Structure formats: structure tokens, C-alpha cells
Amino acid sequence: MLPFVLSAALLEVVPSGKVPSSIPTASSTATIPTVMITRGQEQTVTPDWSRLSFANLPAITQSGSLNGQKWSAGQPVEKLLTLGDFQDSFKLQDLNLYAIAVATQMPIKLVKLSQFKLLAGQTLADLALAVPELEQLPVSTVKPLSDLLKSAKPSYRLTEKTLPQLLEQDPTLGALSFQNFDLTGYTLDKLPGLIHAPLQAFRHWQEAKLTDIPGLREMPWQQFPNPPSDSSMSGVIQLPTTMSYRLGKDSTSISGSSALGYQIPCAGCTSITFSDPPALQKKRWISGLAQWVQGGISDVAQSTTHSEPTGRNVFGKAFKVVVTEVSPKQAQTALYFRFCQFQQQISCSPYAIGPVPFLSYRNGELMPVGNLEIGTDRSITPQMLPSVKQILPTIPTEIPSTVNHWSELLSQILEQIKALLHPPATPTA
Incomplete structure (x- = not known):
């Protein structure tokens, strides 16, 4: 009640x-x-x-x-909110890692690929679409890609083909992902073109927590694509x-x-x-x-x-x-x-x-x-x-003074608002 x-x-x-x-x-x-x-x-x-x-x-x-x-209580909002929560306000999806690094003085060569958690869910097919620069480089020269292929297919023979060429030759390779691959041994610069790809180029970018993007929590709001x-x-x-x-x-x-x-x-x-x-x-x-x-x-x-x-x-x-x-x-x-x-x-x-x-x-x-x-x-x-x-139901300007009238008034107001008022976010202890 x-x-x-x-x-x-x-x-x-x-x-x-x-x-x-x-x-x-x-x-x-x-x-x-x-x-x-x-x-x-x-x-x-x-x-x-x-x-x-x-x-x-x-x-x-x-x-x-x-x-x-x-x-x-005590939880930072960046651990709760996602890029998708700001897609029509701050437009964080338009950012790339390079812009974040410039705004925060983040050292690209010291940030591990594992800190860019959005990458873990990408397949090779996703990466080929998100990072066009990979069209220009043999997979054998891109260590995270070559190591992933060696780990998933030990007998696979690397050639001088680029990622798109490999996928065209063997489409089954497109399903390989970094989900179960250890990226802690690589830094952002080891995947050429990655830092210039807009965040929205990656699959499921809307679901990425703000803390999944290195440097984003330190970036001043004035530097966002659509600042306050x-x-x-x-x-x-x-x-x-x-x-x-x-x-x-x-x-x-x-x-x-x-x-x-x-x-x-x-x-x-x-x-x-x-x-x-x-x-x-x-x-x-x-x-x-x-x-x-x-x-x-x-x-x-x-x-x-x-x-x-x-x-x-x-x-x-x-x-x-x-x-x-x-x-x-x-x-x-x-x-x-x-x-x-x-x-x-x-x-x-x-x-x-x-x-x-x-x-x-x-x-x-x-x-x-x-x-x-x-x-x-x-x-x-x-x-x-x-x-x-x-x-907001109309409240009588003259308030009855008897208990019975009070009870009747409260019942009337309850009936008016019962189906219309919505409870707020549920507080917990």
C-alpha cells in the first residue's frame, strides 16, 4: 500500500x-x-x-x-555503463584508441592488447572488416594474428597472404577468435591499424563496458565527440x-x-x-x-x-x-x-x-x-x-476532517494512481 x-x-x-x-x-x-x-x-x-x-x-x-x-553503493558508473548507453549523447562509439591516447597521454606501446577487452570477442572475419589496414600486411608479419593461427591450427602453413586473402582462400578461418587466446604478451601497436579503427567498427561494441576501453575513463568529457x-x-x-x-x-x-x-x-x-x-x-x-x-x-x-x-x-x-x-x-x-x-x-x-x-x-x-x-x-x-x-490526480482543495472522509479520500486517490504511477529503481540494503 x-x-x-x-x-x-x-x-x-x-x-x-x-x-x-x-x-x-x-x-x-x-x-x-x-x-x-x-x-x-x-x-x-x-x-x-x-x-x-x-x-x-x-x-x-x-x-x-x-x-x-x-x-x-560505492560502485563507479563506468563499471556499469556501456558504450551503447551513450550512443546518442556522448557518441563514444566514434572514438578510436588513438584519440583516447592523445587526450589522456596514454602510452600506446605500453598498453597490453588484453586491456582492450572489446578485442577478445572479435573473430578474424570481424577484424578484417574493423581494421582495413590489415589488407596491406602479410599475416606472417602481424604477430598476434600469426600466433593465433599457429595456436589454433598448428599444421597451418603461413604464407605472404594478407588476412582478407587468407579468409578468401579458407573461409573457415574467419570463425577463429581471441576469446580463449592470451593477449597479455602483446601491446596495442602490435596489431597495425587497431588504434585508428573507430570503436563502432567492432562487433558488439554497444555491450562493451567503459572500463573495457583503455584510457576511456581518464578521458576528459570535453574531448568526447559530443561533449556536455x-x-x-x-x-x-x-x-x-x-x-x-x-x-x-x-x-x-x-x-x-x-x-x-x-x-x-x-x-x-x-x-x-x-x-x-x-x-x-x-x-x-x-x-x-x-x-x-x-x-x-x-x-x-x-x-x-x-x-x-x-x-x-x-x-x-x-x-x-x-x-x-x-x-x-x-x-x-x-x-x-x-x-x-x-x-x-x-x-x-x-x-x-x-x-x-x-x-x-x-x-x-x-x-x-x-x-x-x-x-x-x-x-x-x-x-x-x-x-x-x-x-498527478486532482486533489480536493477542501480537506475533510472526519476519519471516514479521510478514508474515502485516500481510497479514491489510490484508485486514480494505482495503474499509473511506476515504482523507481529498486533500492537495496
Whole structure:
């Protein structure tokens, strides 16, 4: 049964399990590199994308599960997320090992082939397609290939043929893979052309964990093919000069999800409010601990029973910024990530993987909120989404005072939301 939380002015419905048992604190954001920016007479701290990487991103602070995948408090997100989870945001699949090495000063000649775990699942036929440079070299001169052939077929006689020529001569060789072959004795430079092949050229690249790609966790986000958006700092983006603690009746919301838009009301929910500039006056960013909303894209969104904390995609689609701890003096934020798949079209889960402690903002400081004109993700069909009125049932303005009336009211509200509210990522102890 769903518990109910009463405010002084109205009745607020909060689904069971939606409030995490732990809240990220300001001290846990110490590893986030930041830079000071100036807008007119005001200054604010924002992430320094030229230094922020997965390596210095704080770990997840709350255990949970989503679509059968589990994570634990203290787990780094790069051990959980894959290249496919960022295929329509950071576009990590467009990277190659050379670009990563340049950005991170990774010594190619010292990195073992076994550290590039995506290679283990490749067959010789896959490799011939992924690394065109192998068309120019005899297999006998490429030690990892020649050693693999000698190991799998000791009687096989190596010639001056290239890999494509060998496969044309004997197509059965194409099924050989590095799956059970020890690659620790070779470095990346021993497979010519490998470092220049885009990650998406390799079979099953979508399933590769970020930690399967050497150097990727150390690569600054600014160096990604599609880095976090800086549009939140200029143009139509509004940076408030004052925020305040608010617990009371609803006003205009600027938080929600990419699926439903960023104007999801939540009467009586804890939030921060803005006093300036005029476009943000009296607007509310509601706490993700108080409200969860429907999210996700396409098939994954339909198959999951989970939702996501309300918030904003301030810096793009790779992650969602959620207000967590709110006090009269400051607001703490956290990041939430998602799982994605791609078959006929992109499919993503709600942003429910987190929280990952992010930045905190004190009263009177500027806070990036993103583009206020961004609306619903158009890749989602109307049939997939209930209306805001369906998700947030109408609450009577006059609250009955008798126990019987209370019981009747609660029963009515339960009936309205029972089939519409989705539980969030399941927290575990």
C-alpha cells in the first residue's frame, strides 16, 4: 500500500520506495573539477569539462536495480555503463584508441592488447572488416594474428597472404577468435591499424563496458565527440541569482523528464525557487527525493516498470541533473544515468542509475538550469505516455476532517494512481 505524506495545506501522495535511504552530501562532491564563470555582475561554479572524467566522478551512493541489472553503493558508473548507453549523447562509439591516447597521454606501446577487452570477442572475419589496414600486411608479419593461427591450427602453413586473402582462400578461418587466446604478451601497436579503427567498427561494441576501453575513463568529457552542452551558459539559458527553500503549494515547475517535458507540477513538494532573472522568477525546481516521473525512450521505456527522479537535462542527454538535499542555505544536486539499446531505433531506460553526487549551490548563487524551451522528446509516441493529469490526480482543495472522509479520500486517490504511477529503481540494503 502507498504511504501518504500530509503537508499543512494539502495531501501529497508519495509512492512507497521512491525516496532513497541515503542522500549525497556536499562533501562527497569534492572530486568534481570546477571552473568559475562570470555572467554580468554574478559568478557561479560550473563543471570544468576539460578536466572532468569518469575517473574523477564520484561513485554511486545508493544501491539499486533496473531491468534486471543491479548496482551497489560505492560502485563507479563506468563499471556499469556501456558504450551503447551513450550512443546518442556522448557518441563514444566514434572514438578510436588513438584519440583516447592523445587526450589522456596514454602510452600506446605500453598498453597490453588484453586491456582492450572489446578485442577478445572479435573473430578474424570481424577484424578484417574493423581494421582495413590489415589488407596491406602479410599475416606472417602481424604477430598476434600469426600466433593465433599457429595456436589454433598448428599444421597451418603461413604464407605472404594478407588476412582478407587468407579468409578468401579458407573461409573457415574467419570463425577463429581471441576469446580463449592470451593477449597479455602483446601491446596495442602490435596489431597495425587497431588504434585508428573507430570503436563502432567492432562487433558488439554497444555491450562493451567503459572500463573495457583503455584510457576511456581518464578521458576528459570535453574531448568526447559530443561533449556536455555548454548552451546552459548562454543564449536562452537562464542562470538564477537567488534560490530559496520552499515547502508549500505548487507554482510553476521547471522540472520533469525528457519524456513528459519539464513542467511537471508537484504540490507540497520540497523544491528550490528562483528570484532572478525575470524568466525564472517564482519558478520551481522540485526535489527528486519528493517526486518521480515517467521517463525513458521507446521499447525499453515500455518494458520497464521504473520511473526516474524529477529533474532537468541541463547539459544534454547523457545524464540528468537532480536536486536532492535542500536546505535554507544550499541545494545539493546529483547525476542520474540510463541504459540504452539500439535495434531498429534507440531505446533507453529512465534516468534511474544513481545518485552520483554532483555540485551544490548556496543561496544567492547562480545555478545553470538549461534551455527552458526544451520540451518533450519527440521520439516518444503519445500512446506510450499518460497525461500529466493522469499521473498527478486532482486533489480536493477542501480537506475533510472526519476519519471516514479521510478514508474515502485516500481510497479514491489510490484508485486514480494505482495503474499509473511506476515504482523507481529498486533500492537495496
